[in-house]
Every structure is written in C-alpha cells, then in structure tokens.
Amino acid sequence: MSLLEMVAFAAAALRGHRLRAALSVAGVAIGIASVVTLTALGEGARSYVVGEFAALGSNLVIVLPGKVETSGHAPFGGAERELTLDDYRAVAQRVPLVRRAAPLVVGSETVRWGERGRAVPVLGTTAEFAEVRRLRLAAGRFLSPGDPDQGGNEIVLGVKLARELFGHANPLGEAVRVGAWRFRVVGVLAPRGRSLGFDFDDLAFVPARTAMRMFNRASLFRILLDCHRHEDLERVKREVTTLLADRHRAEAVTVITQDAMITAFSSILRALTLALAGIASVSLVVAGVGIMNVMLVSVSERRAEVGLLKAVGASNGQVLTAFLVEAALLSTLGGLVGLGIGVALVRGLVEVFPEFPAVPPPWAMAAALVLAVVVGIAFGVWPARRATAMDPVAALARR
Amino acid sequence: MIELDDVWRTYPVGEVEVHAVRAVSARIAGGEHAALVGPSGSGKSTLLHILGCLDRPTRGRYLFKGREVGQLAEAERTRLRRHDIGFVFQFFHLLPRLTALGNVELPMLFAGVGREERRERAAQALRRVGLERRAHHRPDQLSGGERQRVAIARAVVMSPSLLLADEPTGNLDRSSGGEVMALLEEMNREGLTLLVVTHDPAIAARARRVLRMDDGRLVEEAKGGSPSPPAAGVTGAGDP
Ligand SMILES: Nc1ncnc2c1ncn2[C@@H]1O[C@H](COP(=O)(O)OP(=O)(O)OP(=O)(O)O)[C@@H](O)[C@H]1O
Ligand SMILES: [Mg+2]
Numbered sequence: 045m046s047l048l049e050m051v052a053f054a055a056a057a058l059r060g061h062r063l064r065a066a067l068s069v070a071g072v073a074i075g076i077a078s079v080v081t082l083t084a085l086g087e088g089a090r091s092y093v094v095g096e097f098a099a100l101g102s103n104l105v106i107v108l109p110g111k112v113e114t115s116g117h118a119p120f121g122g123a124e125r126e127l128t129l130d131d132y133r134a135v136a137q138r139v140p141l142v143r144r145a146a147p148l149v150v151g152s153e154t155v156r157w158g159e160r161g162r163a164v165p166v167l168g169t170t171a172e173f174a175e176v177r178r179l180r181l182a183a184g185r186f187l188s189p190g191d192p193d194q195g196g197n198e199i200v201l202g203v204k205l206a207r208e209l210f211g212h213a214n215p216l217g218e219a220v221r222v223g224a225w226r227f228r229v230v231g232v233l234a235p236r237g238r239s240l241g242f243d244f245d246d247l248a249f250v251p252a253r254t255a256m257r258m259f260n261r262a263s264l265f266r267i268l269l270d271c272h273r274h275e276d277l278e279r280v281k282r283e284v285t286t287l288l289a290d291r292h293r294a295e296a297v298t299v300i301t302q303d304a305m306i307t308a309f310s311s312i313l314r315a316l317t318l319a320l321a322g323i324a325s326v327s328l329v330v331a332g333v334g335i336m337n338v339m340l341v342s343v344s345e346r347r348a349e350v351g352l353l354k355a356v357g358a359s360n361g362q363v364l365t366a367f368l369v370e371a372a373l374l375s376t377l378g379g380l381v382g383l384g385i386g387v388a389l390v391r392g393l394v395e396v397f398p399e400f401p402a403v404p405p406p407w408a409m410a411a412a413l414v415l416a417v418v419v420g421i422a423f424g425v426w427p428a429r430r431a432t433a434m435d436p437v438a439a440l441a442r443r
Numbered sequence: 444m445i446e447l448d449d450v451w452r453t454y455p456v457g458e459v460e461v462h463a464v465r466a467v468s469a470r471i472a473g474g475e476h477a478a479l480v481g482p483s484g485s486g487k488s489t490l491l492h493i494l495g496c497l498d499r500p501t502r503g504r505y506l507f508k509g510r511e512v513g514q515l516a517e518a519e520r521t522r523l524r525r526h527d528i529g530f531v532f533q534f535f536h537l538l539p540r541l542t543a544l545g546n547v548e549l550p551m552l553f554a555g556v557g558r559e560e561r562r563e564r565a566a567q568a569l570r571r572v573g574l575e576r577r578a579h580h581r582p583d584q585l586s587g588g589e590r591q592r593v594a595i596a597r598a599v600v601m602s603p604s605l606l607l608a609d610e611p612t613g614n615l616d617r618s619s620g621g622e623v624m625a626l627l628e629e630m631n632r633e634g635l636t637l638l639v640v641t642h643d644p645a646i647a648a649r650a651r652r653v654l655r656m657d658d659g660r661l662v663e664e665a666k667g668g669s670p671s672p673p674a675a676g677v678t679g680a681g682d683p
Contacts, residue, residue: 045555053552060540352536355497356550356597357525360517436497437489440532 054370068338072378075328079412080386080404086317088402107267108298127264141276146173147252148266151259156221157209165247168255176270184216184231195253199227204245206232332423339427351439364432371424379416445471450503463489465659476631478647479640481656487640496520529598533610535590537582543593544578568596588619608639
C-alpha cells in the first residue's frame with residue numbers, strides 16, 4: 045500500500061466527520077497564522093530599526109581617546125591629552141576616504157537669557173558636524189565654517205532649550221550667557237531626539253575652540269568621521285588608527301563604526317522575534333491537543349472499522365499509519381490555511397502602514413509548516429496506538 | 444486443513460474464569476461445508492475468531508494447513524488473514540464512506556495490489572455476487588441482502604481457502620438469507636472451505652456436517668442432509 049493510497053484512504057475517513065476535522069484544522073491554522081504574523085512583525089521591526097539607523101549615517105566612524113570599551117562614554121576627567129584639534133585636522137585632511145569630519149568637545153553649563161537659565165550639555169564642534177550628523181535647523185543656520193582654531197561666540201540652541209529660554213520670542217540674534225561667556229544665537233535646531241547619547245533637543249552647540257577654553261579642556265571628546273561609502277568603513281578605520289598611532293606614538297585611540305551598533309541592535313531584535321514566535325508556538329501545542337482529541341474520538345467511534353481492517357488483513361503498522369496520516373493531514377491542512385491567513389494579515393497590515401516593512405520571513409514560513417506537520421504526527425501517535433492496540437474481536441463485537 | 448486439539452479459550456472475569464471454549468478437538472478438511480450451531484453464549488463466535496486468527500487459544504493446539512497458528516508471530520497471522528481466510532459477519536461491517544467497489548477493494552489495498560488490478564478484481568467479485576449494477580452505491584443505499592453480498596465479495600476477493608461466516612443471515616429475511624447461502628454454497632462447490640455459524644436449523648441442515656456446541660464444548664457432530672429435529676430444538680431456545 046503506497047503512501048499516496050494511504051493519504052487517499054485517510055482523507056476519505058476525514059470526510060466522514062467534516063465539522064470536527066474543520067474545527068481542529070482551524071485550531072492549527074490559528075496557531076500557524078499567529079506564528080507567521082508575529083515573526084513578520086518582529087522581522088519588520090528589526091529591518092525598520094536597522095534601516096533608520098542606516099539612514100542616520102551608517103557611514104559614521106567614531107574616534108575615541110584612549111582604549112575604551114565600545115559601549116561609548118569615555119571618562120570625562122581622565123585620558124585628557126590624547127585627542128587634539130591637530131589630530132582632528134590631520135584626520136580630516138589626510139585620510140582621503142573621509143568625506144567630512146567633525147570634532148566634539150563636551151561640557152555642561154547653564155545657558156542664560158535675561159532672568160531665565162537652563163543647565164544643558166554644551167557641545168563644542170565645527171560647521172561640519174551638521175552634515176556629519178545630518179542635522180536640520182528650524183531657524184537660522186549652524187555654526188559658520190572656518191578654521192577650527194578660530195573659536196568665536198556663535199551658539200546654536202536645541203529646540204527645547206530655545207523654547208524654555210525664549211518662549212515665543214525669536215531667539216535669533218539674541219545674546220545669551222553660558223557661564224561667564226557671552227554668545228550670539230545664530231540658529232535653532234529642528235526637533236531631532238536622542239543621538240549618540242545626547243538629547244539633541246536640549247543642548248547647545250558652540251565652536252570647538254571656544255568650548256575647549258570654556259571648559260578648560262585640552263582633549264576632544266570624540267572625532268566623528270563621515271565616509272563616502274559604506275564599504276570603505278573598515279579601511280578608514282584602519283587608516284585612522286595608523287595615522288593616529290603614528291601621531292600619538294605610544295598612546296592608543298579607539299576607532300569604532302556604527303556597524304557594530306547596528307549589528308547589536310539587529311541581533312537583539314531578532315532574539316525578540318524568536319521569543320514572539322516561541323510564544324505563538326504555544327498556541328500550536330493547544331492545537332495539537334485539539335487534534336489528539338479529534339483523533340481519540342475518531343478511533344473510539346471507528347472501533348468496528350479498526351477490527352474489520354485487521355480482519356481483512358491490515359497489519360498493525362498499516363492501521364497505525366492510517367491514523368497517523370489522518371492526524372498529519374489535519375495539521376498540514378491547518379498549517380497551509382494558517383500560512384495563507386498569516387500572509388494575508390501581514391499584507392493587510394502593510395496596506396495600512398506602508399512604511400512598516402513587515403514581510404513574513406521564508407524561514408519562519410517553512411518552520412511553521414514543518415512544525416504543524418510535526419505537531420499533527422506527535423499528537424496523533426497516542427490515538428493511533430490505541431487503534432493498533434485494539435483487540436479486533438472486541439472491536440468487531442456488536443455495538 | 445484445520446486441526447483443533449484440546450483448544451481452550453478462557454476469559455478472566457473478576458475473580459472467576461469464564462471458559463468460552465473448552466477442550467474442543469475437531470478436524471475440518473479442505474473443501475468441506477460445515478455448520479456450527481448451539482445456544483447463545485455457547486462459544487461459537489469465540490471459536491470462529493480463533494480459527495480466523497483474530498484470537499489466540501488460551502490452551503491447546505490449532506493447526507491451520509499444518510502450521511501451529513498459536514505460535515506464529517503477529518505479522519505471519521496478518522498474512523494468513525490477508526491471503527488465506529475470509530470473514531463474513533452478521534452486521535456486514537462495510538465502511539459506510541466507501542462505495543461497494545471501494546469496500547471490496549479494501550483487502551487488496553492493504554495487500555498492496557496495484558490500482559488497476561484492484562479495480563478489475565473488485566468489479567469481477569461484485570459480478571460474481573450479482574451486484575455489478577450496485578458497484579458505485581454506498582452501503583446506506585443498499586438493502587441488507589445486498590450489503591451481505593458485498594461483504595461476501597470482499598471476503599473472497601483475495602481468493603482465500605477458508606471462509607468463516609458468523610450468522611451471515613442473522614440480519615436478513617428468509618429470501619435474501621437464502622440467496623446469500625446459495626452464493627456461499629456455490630463458492631464451496633468450487634473448492635472454498637466453508638464454516639457457517641447459524642441459529643437457523645434450515646441453514647444448518649444444508650451443510651454436509653453440523654458441529655454443535657454447548658457451554659464451550661463441542662457436544663455432538665451430525666451429518667447434514669438428514670432431517671434434524673434435535674438441531675431445531677436447541678437453536679430455537681437460543682434464538683434472541
Ligand atoms: N471478552 C470477553 N470477556 C469475558 N467473557 C467473554 C468475552 N467474550 C465472550 N465471552 C463469553 O464467552 C462465551 C461465549 O461467547 P460467544 O460470543 O462465543 O458466544 P456465541 O456462541 O457466539 O453466542 P451468540 O450465539 O449469542 O453469538 C459467552 O458466555 C460470553 O459471555
Ligand atoms: Mg456469536
């Protein structure tokens with residue numbers, strides 16, 4: 045008896061109790077649909093986040109003074125004389141693959157206008173920073189370009205800081221004080237949110253040289269590099285490392301790319317997706333119990349049939365297979381229907397939120413289908429065994 | 444073909460043991476037509492199931508074609524049921540979801556006979572029982588007599604050498620019962636060994652040999668063909 049004949053035999057048996065079969069198929073379908081939908085959502089979230097990161101500048105290379113861990117935050121006090129404006133100039137000019145570079149000095153100070161004041165991070169940098177970080181302005185302009193050593197008294201305010209100090213007044217051209225220093229407001233940033241560990245809405249930018257004097261710093265906090273092409277990142281990283289190693293002799297710097305961060309994010313979100321899929325799989329177990337129930341009812345309803353099959357010469361193995369195939373058919377059918385529903389749900393979602401790149405990943409669909417078949421067989425074994433173990437004489441006895 | 448030597452079948456029921464078959468010894472030669480009679484509960488079906496390899500004797504020897512069946516592995520017994528033994532039951536036991544043809548194909552399906560040959564042989568078996576016009580009817584579209592004839596076609600489609608029938612006419616009226624018996628006897632004349640359990644003295648009388656059971660024992664053997672009033676007396680009492 046071929047497997048195909050066995051499938052035909054089992055399918056005919058299922059047609060004998062359509063409603064019950066349909067219900068257990070529905071159970072599996074719901075389980076598979078939720079696995080497919082949730083993994084699609086998870087994967088969508090992952091590629092969305094990764095995509096956003098890339099848009100923010102995945103061509104970004106960050107130079108940190110000293111040997112620090114890639115988690116960022118260099119000690120503010122220590123490792124002071126390691127990264128200078130001269131280093132910055134060297135990197136910006138002598139590494140050809142670098143499109144733009146910006147230095148970064150970090151301090152914290154109270155910015156005042158008239159009676160009002162607000163303590164914020166004050167970042168010293170150059171005009172290039174706006175391009176390296178793709179900053180946009182709500183009003184005015186960013187710091188003016190020129191020799192980084194020149195300093196100057198221009199200041200650019202984050203949108204929140206501007207609102208807190210000026211309310212509805214126009215800050216452009218106004219004079220503010222930062223500690224004991226006086227600045228003239230030349231621009232206000234567009235809302236941006238957090239980036240690189242700072243709230244870009246609640247800080248102020250001043251020229252790098254000025255910031256170094258103001259905070260009495262000899263070293264830069266970071267140098268940010270923007271490469272022409274993503275593929276160049278590793279080379280830039282190497283060249284910058286050698287260049288700075290030459291300049292610093294013994295003192296090392298750390299060069300990181302944003303790639304590492306994206307990879308970390310990506311794997312965290314993938315883990316989240318798998319967790320979601322795992323939770324959804326629980327519903328498959330429930331569906332499996334449903335199949336088991338249907339098969340148990342089926343076996344006890346068809347006692348006479350089991351007895352007859354044995355009387356006409358079906359082996360125990362054939363009886364077992366017949367019932368197993370029935371269970372597997374139920375779950376496979378459920379799996380296919382569930383895949384269909386899941387894909388349709390995800391399509392519908394993308395219709396409504398086109399910017400959300402939710403696509404059920406092929407690996408998840410394949411895994412879901414395999415899982416469905418396995419669930420059917422696993423939960424079909426016990427009922428099928430009961431059929432096999434049945435005494436044909438008792439099974440054939442008058443009902 | 445069949446040799447029974449001190450065969451017992453014992454069921455434990457609670458504390459006590461019920462002896463459904465006790466110390467039965469008998470021989471049935473190939474090509475014979477025998478009837479098995481006796482009151483209800485005397486062990487006829489139990490004995491038939493043992494002969495059909497659906498059950499094993501608790502004690503004693505059962506030789507089928509010279510092989511001791513009680514000692515055979517399950518796979519071997521399955522092969523005997525598949526190729527050498529046909530069963531006909533009082534309640535037909537047709538699968539309701541299959542057509543007459545499908546039901547007759549069933550033994551060949553499990554025996555691995557190819558699709559074409561299966562169709563061919565099943566159709567031929569249905570013709571043999573006069574039901575070629577009903578091949579595509581499902582059991583609920585057939586009369587009792589027709590159902591039993593489908594069951595007979597199914598029982599003989601593998602060309603067994605032994606046919607065991609447990610009250611094949613028990614659910615039929617006299618005329619369709621007569622047709623069914625005529626069919627079985629015709630097959631017997633062509634060489635099929637036939638053992639029929641029955642409560643009907645008229646049917647028992649048609650057998651060349653009558654085996655009578657009472658309380659698990661084989662109490663009497665009578666040659667058929669003779670008018671047999673004692674058979675009528677015993678079976679009449681046991682008829683439900
Ligand atoms: N599984 C079982 N457990 C216990 N006792 C059983 C079992 N099967 C049969 N018996 C007993 O064995 C005896 C013989 O039963 P069997 O079915 O062979 O009788 P029978 O001659 O076929 O009767 P009938 O003419 O009513 O069909 C009965 O007393 C019955 O109660
Ligand atoms: Mg009986």
